[in-house]
Amino acid sequence: MRVLGIDPGSSITGYGIVDEADNKLLLYECGVIRMQAAKPFPDKLKRIYDGLTEVILKCRPDIAVVENIFLSKNVKSAIKMGHARGVAILSCVNAGLPVYEYTPLEIKMAVVGYGAAEKAQVQEMVRRILNLDNIIESEDASDAIAASVCHIHSAKVRGIIEKAGRL
């Protein structure tokens, strides 16, 4: 299973692709799509959509996982992020990928085991889980990888529960 994780944002959108086979996780690719601050907002949305579409065409993931929006107190920036997340989801659906969604809390719980984990803790756990020499410098890419890992763990847990139900 190849999972594309996305951490959408209207300034930087992170992505991270993780392969899972024989109970092993392997980082396939990760990166960020950067929007030029001076560009009009509609152009930024197009950049996210085109950038993710390109990643999907190149890396051919089986499914996509998009991090949900944290209901912060800044409503304006949450709405802006909603736009970015909308086009990110659309790029996956238009490429025929099933889309799964997890909250930041669920992702942190799955990766660090602690819902209030700091970004640096997520980076360190991502490094360990994927057996990397160094942390992924970009927090956005690291968060996107964490979303992929969260889904793979959740899918495994669901599998175990279903199996137990059939016994």
Added chain:
Amino acid sequence: MRVLGIDPGSSITGYGIVDEADNKLLLYECGVIRMQAAKPFPDKLKRIYDGLTEVILKCRPDIAVVENIFLSKNVKSAIKMGHARGVAILSCVNAGLPVYEYTPLEIKMAVVGYGAAEKAQVQEMVRRILNLDNIIESEDASDAIAASVCHIHSAKVRGIIEKAGRL
């Protein structure tokens, strides 16, 4: 000038196309894109994008006007609307249309002359401005038309100011 107005929403997205020539406004077409409540959210986003893309291909507007989100107290629904608005804007940009944005307040001021106008007042003024026999039943379509009218009025005012500046 043919203007496509859009009132984006994740349940219903309204659109209204208005032609402006020789200082006259003419309703070219309007309608709504309805999302099935039971469908997954990503499918609804795709429906908005595909529906608007179809309208643009059929009606060939010159520009698009997308109503901005009213910062209501319900943050969750505002974020959801942000997703819908994001893909609505993307459908316009991907079709090569310049996108203009106005707040609900600006639209009501332009059409009714009163920022706190009720939906019914907007419907009635849209009917009068476009010289229609009856009001547009759908509030979403009527609001979308109002967005088009708002832009045409604003563009005219800008033109008058620019002309005055050159005297």
